[in-house]
Amino acid sequence: MALAQSARTHGSSAVAQAHWRTGLCPERCRLPAAMAAPAPGLISVFSSPQELGASLAQLVAQRAASCLEGNRGRFALGLSGGSLVSMLARDLPAATAPAGPASFARWTLGFCDERLVPFDHAESTYGLYRTHLLSKLPIPDSQVLTIDPALPVEDAAEDYARKLRQAFQGDTVPVFDLLILGVGPDGHTCSLFPGHPLLQEREKIVAPIGDSPKPPPQRVTLTLPVLNAAQSVIFVATGEGKAAVLKRILEDQEGALPAAMVQPRTGALCWFLDEAAARLLSVPFEKHSTL
DSSP: OOEEEEEEEETTEEEEEEEEETTOOOSGGGOOGGGOOOTTOEEEEESSHHHHHHHHHHHHHHHHHHHHTSSSOOEEEEEOOTTHHHHHHHHHHHHHGGGOGGGGGGEEEEESEEESSOTTSTTOHHHHHIIIIITTSOOOGGGBOOOOTTSOHHHHHHHHHHHHHHHTTTOSSOOOSEEEEOOOTTSOBTTBOTTOGGGGOOSOSEEEESOOSSSSSOEEEEOHHHHTTOSEEEEEEOSGGGHHHHHHHHTSOOTTSGGGGOOOSSSEEEEEEETTTTTTOOSEEEEEEEO
């Protein structure tokens, strides 16, 4: 595994130096006590999306290995779409290869939100993962939880909730070991948008949305109770287009933005950013560069 150099910075001035292996985040981001996470969660900044992706893949692989050795003996992962698809497709197969193909039988894979389109549609999150990532990972089809895009959106949400409850038997609210989330320039995450009534949903674990401000309009999304029940949550953001909203969330602490409302009750919260996305931040963060 490649080593990374980590410096705790406040804006651009380094105040500490440390070495750690790339991707070591959960549990509790696995950092020394002296590097405790600030209120918004631990912020890690990488020099490029490529370095971020490699570290993210190592994190997933390490978290999977830890969970498979734990009491539950399984690893439950929730994925978001967008640029994460290509990022994980590039790096995750190699990162997880040492565990061997048999380990994937104990993975459970879900999706944090999904567009109500056929799986062969360009907007289908599952369809993109099936083509670019799942063809390289031997996760049994029965362990991959998807919506039924042929159903009306309300029924699709209920069907997906049923599949989650079946997969997470014993959990009042499904508890994912790791959720990987994105954040939009408007602060949305999953299909939870600013000012939308779904931000107030407390009973449903999966909700339909028929009026998404971002097309396509019909979607199915995990709700905040599920996001905040996770053992670990990683937000991933790259590019200058995310810089302004990240400042609002991580520095100005605008709590009304959906991404800012993700605050795991007992789990770890981390942010993986590239330099372009982090360029407006002056709060402390960990800067990583491959040696």
